[in-house]
Amino acid sequence: MYAIEAQGLVKQFDGFRAVxxxxxxxxxxxxxxxxGPNGAGKTTMLRTLLGIIxxxxxxxxxxxxDRPITQSRNVGYLPEERGLYQSMRAVDTxxxxGALRGLSLKEGKEKGRALLEEAGLGYAADRQIRQLSKGMAQTVQLMGTIxxxxxxxxxxxxxSGLDALNQAKLEKMIRAQAAKGVTVIFSTHVIAHAERLCERIAIIAKxxxxFDGLVSEARDRLRPQVHLETETLDGVWRKALPADTRAEGHWWHFTLPESGVEPLLTALVEGKAGIKSLSIERPGLHDAFVAIAGESVAAEMDEPVAGETL
Structure with missing residues (x-):
């Protein structure tokens, strides 16, 4: 049932527990x-799980x-440190x-050209790596991984280092692999990436x-927030608002009560509050991350750059 299982995993360097x-x-x-943030132990954990260390x-x-390194031909690994031979052609790369994982060079070239064509990069197959943009070179390295x-x-x-367009292309490739039944694990310090792509996450720091579980389970640790706009500002209906209600003019913001929204709606209608707007907002993964890992860890996380598609 599991691609990877770990129990009590520890890795130290000069007395420092990286994992x-x-x-x-x-x-x-x-x-x-x-x-998790940079320096959280993500890379060391992945390398330990893969049997590299x-x-x-x-x-x-x-x-x-229980000897992970023996499964290397069944694994595609893209390390954080990128490294390609600059004079080698994309298709040869x-x-x-692929040859490092047991694929013949002939088949590797055929499949490489097919992957490049599928990604709209067929024109770059015979170009040297040094002639490619950073995003294209990283895409070639990912193709070599799969x-x-x-x-x-x-x-x-x-x-890391990709613009919004190339990030979208990479996400498409990841989803395509998952659709074929392949297990995909990726590390990131940008919460939006995990929220868009992942079914399950592990949150790691120091x-x-x-946390290890479904993204929905992480979000469910926080109750939804209610945003209410009323025509009137006072009345007996005010007693029905939860204790954590924050007022902003005709707007009222509070956590959804355990009893749900129905009793509140009844009190608002009977009290003639004049409901102009009411929305229930489920917490995002960022809010859940803060609740689980703490604000200090969340502050170390990098969010997408301006203009990136969320």
């Missing part, structure tokens, strides 16, 4: 986000094996990366995971 007692389960076929404590399994049809794809900060 500190991590418990984690990543369901097969899911898009799973590892969300061994843990000091704890156990982990990857695709059912994809084929070369060309051998892995069962599990792990992307470490894949959106090497510890404070």
């Amino acid at each position: 500190d007692g991590v418990n984690l389960k990543v369901p097969l076929g899911s898009i799973f986000g590892v969300l 061994d843990p000091d404590e704890g156990v982990r399994t990857l695709l059912g094996s 994809i084929a070369f990366m 060309v051998h049809d892995p069962k599990l794809i792990v992307l470490d900060e894949p959106f 090497g510890k995971i404070s």
Whole structure:
């Protein structure tokens, strides 16, 4: 049922616990986000889960094996540190990366050209990496990560440095892989990326995971907010407003009561409050992140740049 499982995972460097007692389960076929600020331990955790480095404590399994490195041909890994041979052609780069996972160079080139064509980059197949834009080069590296049809794809900060257009292209590729049943794990320090793409997330800070579950479960930790506009400002209906109500002119903002909105509506109507507008706003992942990880950790997170599509 799980692509990755970890229990009590610890990794230390000179006495510093970069990964500190991590418990984690990543369901097969899911898009799973590892969300946390820079320096939270995301990269070290991913490398430990993949078997690139061994843990000091704890156990982990990857695709059912307790020796993750033996599953490398079933894994596509895009590290945070990008590195391509600048004089190599785009299609040869994809084929070369596939060959490192057991794919023949001939098949790698055929599949590489097909991937480039599908992404609208067929014209760039025979260009050298140095002739490509940063976004195009990163797309080529991602194609090299998936060309051998892995069962599990792990992307470490894949959106870093990309503009909104290339981010959208990358998101499309991630969703296409998930639609084929591939498990996709990616780390990010931008909450909006996780909210758009992920079914499940793990929130990590200072090497510890404070939440692991569905995005909806994280959001459900906070109650929805009600925004009410009335024609009148006073009346017996005011007694029905919750204690945390914040007034702004004819607007009233408060947390949705446990009893729901129906008793409140009854009191407003019977009290002739004159309802002009009423909306119920479910908390977003950013609000849930603050509630789970704390404001100090949330302050370290980077939000999308101006003009980025949310």
